[in-house]
Amino acid sequence: MSFDLATRLAERRAAQLFRQRPLLESPQGPLVQVDGRQLLAFCSNDYLGLANHPQVIEAWRAGAARWGVGGGASHLVIGHSTPHHELEEALAAFTGRARALLFSTGYMANLGAVTALVGRDDTVLEDRLNHASLLDAGLLSGARFSRYLHNDAVSLANRLRKANGNTLVVTDGVFSMDGDLADLPALCAEARRANAWVMVDDAHGFGPLGATGGGIVEQFGLGPEDVQVLVGTFGKAFGTAGAFVAGSEELIETLVQFARPYIYTTSQPPALACATLKSLELLRSEHWRREHLAVLIKRFREGAQAIGLELMDSATPIQPILIGDSGRAIQLSQMLRERGLLVTAIRPPTVPAGSARLRVTLSAAHSLEQLELLLEALAECWPLVEEGVSYA
Ligand SMILES: *Cc1c(COP(=O)(O)O)cnc(C)c1O
DSSP states (O other), X not given: OOOOHHHHHHHHHHTTOOOOOOOXXXXXXXXXXXXXXXXXXXXXXXXXXXXXXHHHHHHHHXXXXXHOSOOOSBIIIIIOOHHHHHXXXXXXXXXXXXEEEEESOHHHHHHHHHHHHOOTTOXXXXXXXXXXXXXXXXXXXXXXXXXXXXXOHHHHHHHHHTOOSSEEEEEESBOTTTOOBOOHHHHHHHHHHTTOXXXXXXXXXXXXXXXXXXXXXXXXXXXXXXXXXXXXXXXXXXXXXXXXXXXXHHHHHHHHHHOHHHHTSBOOOHHHHHHHHHHHHHHHHOTXXXXXXXXXXXXXXXXXXXXTOOXXXXXXXXXXXXXXXXXXXXXXXXXXXHTTEEOEEEOTTTSOTTOEEEEEEOOTTSOHHHHHXXXXXXXXXXXXXXXXXXXX
């Protein structure tokens, strides 16, 4: 018998879980062209509006003129160039860690860090709602793998008592589908008591959180003795691509020696590192972007609650509207789209069964007027979805 892919695809369709890729025909931003239509989008992770920033584009252009377009080799061969090195030094200073190491993607950074640090006879403990790349990394490491209840230090402590070998506690900083923050002070205290290390993936916290955009560790004032392994990605608020791990000299050297997703891949284009260096500068210095985001977040929550929408416990630009049923989430998303608004429905298995949602994300590039358009459309559409009015 051959692979019955047709049945598998049909089942996914029937379960309302079939995914489609909208075709973006413009640069990222609040106003986008998608599948031939102009739409006002509330679904990118470009939280600070840097993905199409003229100075970042110019840094990329100048970087390409100076350094060419390809990394040309892996870092350990001849692909580690001056812009990569400068970006790593700037990231170490930014995070207050001894060193930082660039990876080509966040997925690879997580895979590389976890598998280099733990293996057979060790233990990795993860939040149930961690990003897929962290869960995959834990499984791939071969360590004893266990998931604790979401953000629950007591549940973590119970598992820490049964842990063997080197123990790594791994959590998102900002949970990507819920928008809530990891309770790092409590989690780190439990880890420290058990002599475990803590790894935080703050893909969504760098930029929006902290006085200078230093993310959740800056917000909580946690140093390398609390969070030994700190991961950030550039595809979100930095507006570019790639990722980094920051930590001690020994940690970074261990990753250089043993992290396979670091070793066995071509370095990212040096010009990309030039662009990220510029976006790091803007992210740190242009505090007005964080202030404007805070205004948008407050207004969205007030407006959405007045409409009777169910929000989640989030003070970040990730503001999901909890719907529950996948079909209804898609229906609301489609009705908004009819009105020129793009908000993605997120369904299982990306989120737990029965917790489909519209993942609204806000960006410093949105105006207050654009946010009001979203709230007006939600006020119009939500009662229809709630009453179960069929929308064919
Ligand atoms: C996006 C994301 C990643 C993956 O980063 P990429 O650079 O896009 O591969 C990892 N962790 C979290 C929490 C993310 O949101």
